[in-house]
Amino acid sequence: MKRNSFYRKINKCRICLNSNLFEYLDLGSQPLANSFLNKSEIKNEKKFPLKMNLCKKCGLSQLSISINPENIFNEYDYLSSSSKALVNHYNQLTLFLSQKYKLQSSELILDIGCNDGILLNQYNRKFNNLLGVEPSSASKFIKNKNIKVINKFFNYKLSNLIKQKYGIPKIITITNVFAHIDDIKNFVRGLSNISNSETIIIIEFPYLIDMIKKNYYDLIYHEHLSYLSLKPLKYLFSLYDLNIFDYKKLNIGASGPSLRIFVSKKYSKYKISKKIDKQIIYENKWGISKLSKYNNFKKNVNDHKIIFNKLIDNLINKNYNVGCFSAPAKGNTFLNFIKIKSKKIKYVSENNNQKIGKFTPGSHYRIITDEEFVKKNIDYAILLSWNYKKFFIKNSLFSKIGKGFIIPFPKPIIFKLNE
Numbered sequence: 489m490k491r492n493s494f495y496r497k498i499n500k501c502r503i504c505l506n507s508n509l510f511e512y513l514d515l516g517s518q519p520l521a522n523s524f525l526n527k528s529e530i531k532n533e534k535k536f537p538l539k540m541n542l543c544k545k546c547g548l549s550q551l552s553i554s555i556n557p558e559n560i561f562n563e564y565d566y567l568s569s570s571s572k573a574l575v576n577h578y579n580q581l582t583l584f585l586s587q588k589y590k591l592q593s594s595e596l597i598l599d600i601g602c603n604d605g606i607l608l609n610q611y612n613r614k615f616n617n618l619l620g621v622e623p624s625s626a627s628k629f630i631k632n633k634n635i636k637v638i639n640k641f642f643n644y645k646l647s648n649l650i651k652q653k654y655g656i657p658k659i660i661t662i663t664n665v666f667a668h669i670d671d672i673k674n675f676v677r678g679l680s681n682i683s684n685s686e687t688i689i690i691i692e693f694p695y696l697i698d699m700i701k702k703n704y705y706d707l708i709y710h711e712h713l714s715y716l717s718l719k720p721l722k723y724l725f726s727l728y729d730l731n732i733f734d735y736k737k738l739n740i741g742a743s744g745p746s747l748r749i750f751v752s753k754k755y756s757k758y759k760i761s762k763k764i765d766k767q768i769i770y771e772n773k774w775g776i777s778k779l780s781k782y783n784n785f786k787k788n789v790n791d792h793k794i795i796f797n798k799l800i801d802n803l804i805n806k807n808y809n810v811g812c813f814s815a816p817a818k819g820n821t822f823l824n825f826i827k828i829k830s831k832k833i834k835y836v837s838e839n840n841n842q843k844i845g846k847f848t849p850g851s852h853y854r855i856i857t858d859e860e861f862v863k864k865n866i867d868y869a870i871l872l873s874w875n876y877k878k879f880f881i882k883n884s885l886f887s888k889i890g891k892g893f894i895i896p897f898p899k900p901i902i903f904k905l906n907e
């Protein structure tokens with residue numbers, strides 16, 4: 489296959505079309521973060537540039553390339569429901585929406601990028617008009633008969649079909665999806681097309697400012713095309729008759745701390761909170777369009793790599809066995825950037841059956857079950873799903889016998905367990 493059919497280079501901002509983009513971070517050539525490998529696939533693994541660009545005009549950070557989604561979703565091992573913490577998070581969201589907006593059981597509720605049904609499954613059983621859109625094979629895992637599924641990418645064209653066949657949704661949720669969309673304008677045009685003055689669109693995504701401030705560079709991987717904040721989004725929605733009317737900061741999301749925004753038609757009944765413009769003023773002051781802010785981030789990323797490698801070397805020199813705990817996509821950006829020599833890491837423990845028995849992309853560590861992991865005499869485990877650290881410290885088998893978790897972000901520390 490020709491190389492250029494795998495990805496296209498991004499020459500202009502996907503929101504404001506400005507062609508003057510500035511590269512500020514290069515994480516090297518990396519494989520797709522969700523493509524866990526069978527042993528026979530290791531030798532043919534493909535890698536792609538992982539670089540970040542800034543559009544100074546609207547403040548959008550974006551990858552320098554866009555991988556053809558067919559290549560990403562053909563080999564997709566991410567099942568949301570494998571994360572108990574995430575199930576709980578979406579349960580809270582559906583409860584909140586049901587109460588706050590007094591949802592009726594027959595109203596159409598749409599979840600775009602519904603994965604294995606994790607969010608829609610949380611609605612009370614009485615809801616009988618649930619619709620999910622999911623292009624990946626994850627949709628095969630939806631067992632709830634109440635959920636109708638469209639196995640396609642959402643776009644303007646699909647929005648027409650949804651409108652004709654199912655009508656206008658009262659609620660549209662889009663969690664951990666927005667950053668993945670290349671033609672985001674077409675997508676938002678589609679959202680506007682299936683919204684009326686009653687519709688509420690709820691979108692969750694990792695917040696760019698948190699990522700930069702806390703040095704969460706492991707959020708950067710090929711599936712995440714855009715790194716979002718309120719300023720460019722307000723502009724994007726305004727192009728299609730939509731408004732952000734509220735937002736909330738969240739401590740948890742599929743990739744860590746997130747922003748939840750509430751969007752409606754411009755003429756809707758939902759009042760626009762003053763918080764929105766206040767936060768945009770803050771984003772401007774903070775330096776969302778200033779390259780110096782991002783150059784500083786680059787320095788912090790490189791420092792993190794040095795500090796982390798020293799910490800690991802120190803443990804290895806003391807003859808401790810080191811492994812990795814959990815195998816999220818973001819862990820692969822991190823592992824492939826810091827480049828720990830593969831023989832230093834023994835195994836990766838994971839509870840998702842889709843990944844067990846496979847090898848991590850790029851770093852090629854073998855993935856085993858938690859039960860196997862505790863038999864391997866691992867002393868310290870790098871917790872790659874650091875955003876769920878409370879959960880793993882409390883619930884994992886390794887917590888009972890290991891010496892400690894190495895928490896890589898925001899600053900690498902060792903959380904002592906049993907010594």
Ligand SMILES: [Zn+2]
Pocket residue numbers: 501502503504505506543544545546547548
């Ligand atoms: Zn722009």
